[in-house]
Amino acid sequence: MIIYSGSKADFMVQVEEDTIAYTIRDNILEKMHRKTPDAEFRSWVNSLEYMYKVLNDDGIPRNSGIAIEYNLPNTAKRVDFLVSGYDAKRSANVVIIELKQWEKLNKVEGLDALVETFTGGRERRVVHPSYQAWSYAEMIRDYNEYAQIAGVNLWPCAYLHNYMRV
Secondary structure, eight states: OEEEEEEHHHHHHHHHTTOHHHHHHHHHHHHHOOOOOHHHHHHHHHHHHHHHHHHOOTTSOTTOEEEEEEEOTTSSOEEEEEEEEEOTTOOEEEEEEEEEOOSOOEEOTTOTTEEEEEETTEEEEEEOHHHHHHHHHHHHHHHOHHHHHHTOEEEEEEEETTOOOO
């Protein structure tokens, strides 16, 4: 299930009008029958402004597809942000973006898929966001028949828009 879908042009207008987070919130209530916690709503407001800046590039076609909060079937996992479209050779491509508001993170020695960061009110060991995005791509690759038949290229990545390199 996809909570929000539209074109890049649609997304850009909704961010400019400050309605995108409300649309997502309302769609979650309608499709999932659950209310959105305030912290999750604020994270959309913040993170989607950054995605607006990323997509504000004429090299990304206005008719590119945008999906937000894609629920992977039969799991509790949700992909934060997807951008879809075709390249010059008419191959289908989807960029899978895991959004994080983390300001810093620390490597966990000996555990490649984990990092330490402040989340949920304290320092925690959590899955590395790049690994998280990669695992979403693998699930889609393994279980989405259309992705298999059409040979959709999946490009996982993480965007830690508040992260400051020191």
